[in-house]
Amino acid sequence: MADFDTVLKFWGPVEADYTAHGGLVLTRLFTEHPGTIDLFPKFAGISQADMAGNAAISAHGATVLKKLGELLKAKGNHADLLKPLANTHANKHKIPIQNFKLISEIIVKVMEEKAGLTADGQKALRNVMSVVIADIDANYKELGFTN
Secondary structure (H helix, E strand, C coil): CHHHHHHHCCCHHHHHCHHHHHHHHHHHHHHHCHHHHHHCHHHCCCCHHHHCCCHHHHHHHHHHHHHHHHHHHHCCCCHHHHHHHHHHHHHHCCCCHHHHHHHHHHHHHHHHHHHCCCHHHHHHHHHHHHHHHHHHHHHHHHHCCCC
C-alpha cells in the first residue's frame, strides 16, 4: 500500500528519537484527553504539569512508537505483529478501540510538527492507522472484547 511508503518517508526523525517523540505523544494524549491516563495505572498521580519530560511516560511512548514503526515497515502484512498487541490491549490493559483513534490523531499532529508530515502524509497516516485499528478491532471481536 502506497500510504505506508508515504508515511515511512517522514518516519526518520521519529525513529531517531523515539523517547522524545513518544513522550510528546503520550503527554499530549493525556492532556488533551485526560480520561485516557486512567487506563495507565502506572502513571497515576503524575500531574499534567509533570508529564512533559517524565521518564516513565517517555519510555512508554517510545515503546508505542517503536511498535508503530514495526507496523509501518510491515506495510500491511502485520497480522503476526497485531495479534499479540490486540490480545494484551484487550485482555490485560482493557484499552477501548476509541483510544487507538485518539492516539492516532495525536501522532498525526506530532509528526506534522516534529517530522514535517505534509497534508498528503497526514492523509496517508490516517489511512494506515484506520487499517491498523480495523485489524485490532477484528482481533478484539475474535477475543470477545467489547469496549
